[in-house]
Amino acid sequence: MNPKALWSLYLPKWGATMQVAWSNLLVYRLNFLLSAIAPLVVFLVVKLSLWYRVYEGAPSALVGGFTFSQMATYHLWVFLTSLLVFNGNATKISEDIRMGKITSYLIYPFSLWEFHGATFLARTLVQLGIAATTLTGVWAFLSGQVHFPEPHTLALGLLLTLMAAGFWFWANYLVGLIGFWMEETWTLMVMLQILAYFLSGSLIPLSFYPPWLQGLLNYTPFPAIAYLPARVLMGESAGVIQALWVLGFWNLGAALLAQLVWKKGLRLYTAAGM
């Protein structure tokens, strides 16, 4: 099949699915704001307040190599990267499996991962819009105080973040698929979320962590969720090439694993005759 035919085959399905996803996001207007945006805003408020007090008691005005304004900038970037990364919906997949709703995807010419992929893409686009607006707003208000990154730095930071988002999607999807074997999977997802906050440097920059842990984390996708892109966007790009390789590896690995798990789970599902 030539690319154009492929395009016209997939675009309408993905497009329509994304439209449905947008409608769903907006139907529950308040919930969308409260579930997707508010936690990050509150987290930002907590962090800025906390760090403000920290610096009040720090005589040298330098903590872990950061000034307060650098720390605040760091957390602004972390806010934006988190906005782009945490868009998964694993519990929905598990629920679909448990309620037997995935049966329709065995009949549709549209697979389950495509459905969730399109939904994820739709959400990411919305969040990207919110992130861009926030960025413009911050830049307009604080144009003198915040150093706005060069276009290529911005692109590199965005690339890192989107690759982390890709990994987060597959991780979510995988956890969702565990629904084939377990009644409830949200605990796993929450656990992963807590670990991601901790291991990505969302609260405290990773450079504060013990060196052995930092070394270990370099081989995981976690730093790319917050610490790495924030550092890149603040103009420090050491270790980015390695991070891109690591992320590529984890993305590929998770995607392949997801296909494998899907096949295994499906055998179980159809065998149970649900």
Place this chain on the structure above:
Amino acid sequence: MIQASLLNKSFRIHKKQPGFIGALGNFFNREYHSKPAVVDFEVTVRPGEVIGLLGPNGAGKTTLMKMFTGIIVPSAGELKVLGQTPHLRSREFRKQIALVMGQKSQLWWDLPALDSFLLLQKYYEIPKADFKRRLDELSTLLGVIDLLEVHVRKLSLGERMKLELMSCLLHEPKILFLDEPTIGLDLVAQRNIRAFLARYQKEKGTTLILTSHYMADVEALCQRLVLILGGKKRFDGKIEDFEQILGNNKIVAYDFDRPLSTEDPVLAPFAPVWNEDRTRVELTIPALQLRELSQKILKDYPVVDFHTEKLPIERVMTQLMDRPELL
């Protein structure tokens, strides 16, 4: 038992255009409409009566049931059930009613029904001896002794429904509200539930208020029908009267061993409806002419089979739902 006058309930709904633009518009500017669900409803129910509430989907039957049980508050009007105002939900009131919903379950999904029953015993403060006696009685009558200790999620719908019913009867309510208790059940399960309800009602004299889309339920259980269309009461009376609401005609179908002419002058006055092969005709015959005409057809035509309709109320309901203006 139940005394309702000028009872009204309306709900607030909002509308949404499809697609992204619709969703976006809806996000910022939402239009609300008030939709009347029950309008000026009047009814009086005496103790021990068995009443069927009939009507198409969305007619307001469930809304009525929920007002009767105190779950929702009427928008206007007077309502007394067991001498009390239901939505004030006094303990005394709640101890004397029960509600079975065919589409919902009050049993704990992940536990055997018996665990739920034990919990209900505490809710309703049923003395141990009474509880045990009723449990034995009901489970024998319903044939579910072996199911009490099985996880509810492993039960079939029919089995679960029996246990749902049981859970509502452990405290021997004075009024039992049944909202589509046989929905989704197979024919045998439907028949069993009906038979059980009829027998239980006869023994205990419980007042039953039932909604169902299966006319067989209504035929088997109810002495009195209340028809609701578009939130308004359109009929209230005996089943026999309801059957004759559209005239005192009988519907009889005849099967023949070969195709016949559809232009037959003998059959023509009785609104014949032929099948595609012209081997079967359905006639609408006035009650007085039934004997005479039937004899003639059986004698003169190549009849291999014939039958009268089993559920006249079903035909009446269908016609009324299609054309409510007939009433």
Place this chain on the structure above:
Amino acid sequence: MGSRIKQYLSIYGSFFSTSFSAAMSFRGHFVLLILMDLVFYYTHLVSIDILYDHIQTIGIWDRQQLLFFASVMLAINQISMTLVSENYWIFPLSIRTGELDFSLIKPVNAVFLSFFRIIRPGSLINVCFTGPAVVYFGLQVGLSPLAWVCLPFAVVGGFLLQNAIEMFLSCAMFWMMDGTGINFIRVELQQLARWPDFVYPRLLRSSLTLVLPVLLIGSGPVRFLLDPTDGWPLVWLVGFLGLFWLLLGFFWRLGLKAYESASS
């Protein structure tokens, strides 16, 4: 009155045993719930510890004091997780599906049925983490004998205030199409309360102490425990507990009036 209390206690006993049997049938989930909370507790304390590797104090507290505060908050969280948390998530579902109907027709208080029915017996086990943590950091900060006596009451008081506020907020679910949004607010408020009140800017601090007093949940009792002459936060806590209990009753009744019960 006595018999009513006895009835409710025996119902609560049944909740415990039914929740336990239900939880037992999902072993994987049971274990993961425990692990999930433990991961959270552990990362929270470790984060604070890492932070203090680079600084001496935050506001008025040093490492041990903040860790003591954090462990008290985790203990309150653990009790909430065990006794009520699950119900907050079930409640909006029961409104949306109309399952709440069944609670409303029972001759038992519907608030009680809605918020105390499901218990997470697994989370109870985590008391083995939060309990020793509180005691350990309590020893580190050198609590006075009076403070040790008051400690359990302080934890219970914080737990009660947190849930009085959260149940009150949950009443808003009656008016919403999908009340899970309120649950996200709850979680956010918990996040705010997890840090001592003095880290927040003045305006935020006073509104979260005097309007929606989530900062009293932990900061109130802990300030008192660390310095028993500072009793005011405790008085506020008790006062707000009463206030929110009354508010809950009022808005619950209002909510029931608005409840439309999903059509089947």
